[in-house]
Amino acid sequence: MNIEIGVIGALFGFLISYFSFLRSRDKDVKKEATEKVVTNTKLDHxxxxxxxxxxxxxxxDERMTALTEKVIRIDESAKSAHKRIDKIERDDEK
Structure with missing residues (x-):
């Protein structure tokens, strides 16, 4: 009789441990899934x-390229204007 009570107690303890393990495992899986969803959402953002x-x-970059081209054209125009001004000044000195 004492052995039967001991075996029943051991089985009862084993069942409680097993169900606690299952419950804890399910909570961990849900927690991990929630964390993964949050992480994936943040990564998407x-x-x-x-x-x-x-x-x-x-x-x-496109605007910078356009501005660079404009500066090059303006610089060339300024050089051309300076050459014309220099030519006019030389003509006036004669």
């Missing part, structure tokens, strides 16, 4: 921000 920055940088 970061990715969208990076894409937005890349588009803005491309627009700025």
């Amino acid at each position: 970061i990715g969208a921000g990076v894409n937005s920055i890349q588009v803005k940088m491309e627009v700025k």
